[in-house]
Amino acid sequence: MPPPAAPAQPIGVFDSGVGGLSVLRALRARLPAETFIYVADSGHAPYGDQSPEFVEARAAAVSRFLMAHNAKAMVIACNTASVLVAASLRRLHPLPIVAMEPAIKPAAMVTKSKVMLVLATTSTVRSESVARLCRAHGDDVRIILQACPGLADQVELAEFSSTATRELLRQYILPGVAQGADTIVLGCTHYAFLAREIAETAGPAVFIVEPSDAIAEQLARVLLTLAPASSLSQAATTFYTSGSTALLSSFLTAINEPFEQVFELPADSA
Ligand code: DGL
Numbered sequence: 001m002p003p004p005a006a007p008a009q010p011i012g013v014f015d016s017g018v019g020g021l022s023v024l025r026a027l028r029a030r031l032p033a034e035t036f037i038y039v040a041d042s043g044h045a046p047y048g049d050q051s052p053e054f055v056e057a058r059a060a061a062v063s064r065f066l067m068a069h070n071a072k073a074m075v076i077a078c079n080t081a082s083v084l085v086a087a088s089l090r091r092l093h094p095l096p097i098v099a100m101e102p103a104i105k106p107a108a109m110v111t112k113s114k115v116m117l118v119l120a121t122t123s124t125v126r127s128e129s130v131a132r133l134c135r136a137h138g139d140d141v142r143i144i145l146q147a148c149p150g151l152a153d154q155v156e157l158a159e160f161s162s163t164a165t166r167e168l169l170r171q172y173i174l175p176g177v178a179q180g181a182d183t184i185v186l187g188c189t190h191y192a193f194l195a196r197e198i199a200e201t202a203g204p205a206v207f208i209v210e211p212s213d214a215i216a217e218q219l220a221r222v223l224l225t226l227a228p229a230s231s232l233s234q235a236a237t238t239f240y241t242s243g244s245t246a247l248l249s250s251f252l253t254a255i256n257e258p259f260e261q262v263f264e265l266p267a268d269s270a
Helices: 021-030 052-068 079-092 104-110 128-137 151-156 163-178 189-202 212-223 245-254
Strands: 011-015 036-040 073-076 115-120 142-147 183-186 207-209 237-241 262-264
Touching (some): 011 021, 011 052, 021 212, 036 052, 052 073, 052 079, 073 212, 104 128, 104 183, 128 142, 142 163, 237 245, 245 262
Parallel strands (some): 011 036, 115 183, 183 207
């Protein structure tokens, strides 16, 4: 069956893969009248181990696809793509683009031990954006930046609590907790699907900061400046992937995300 005709003015949401579905869930809950197009670039995940040039080329291709579907706004539901290429995407496209960054600022306000642990991809941890956040909020707080290679891949496989995933979590979390971290920032959207396992690994005294609701609020504010969703349009989400449609379908089923069908990202965008 061919992809359905695009709804009038959807909101485009993309990530390197399934991680951004954690953000989409919050967007749909906050903005139930809106229609969304979600692109999982799983054929090219993880972005976190790729060069900035590669991520920029992928984000440009995916965002052009969303523009061709008449998107009225875009959400980069990926910290890695946001910190690396949000500025260049904003130069490319004349529409509101909501981007993410690790929630270091809110975490600095809640930590009591004054030690926080930021879990993110290698590219995010090394980015200038994160260095800037650390300079701005690291005066009286110790910020431990922990790159987590392999962790997003486990989420792509829907391996939320396998032995391998739990071993990676111990390796990435326990040293920071041992140094006194009482707050953990989920600096990669994939990790939201591991929130329970992260909490179990870190222990009950550790608070987890996850930014999806804040991103949904930000998008709601941005939409106030645009035309409201047409009452004729049907609130719904269309899913595309550059990876396996079967894998994305089974992931959506596993997380109870309603969907009718997953479409292949067309070859010129994939
Ligand atoms: N979900 C992406 C993020 O928020 C990263 C996963 C990846 O490495 O592709 O950073």
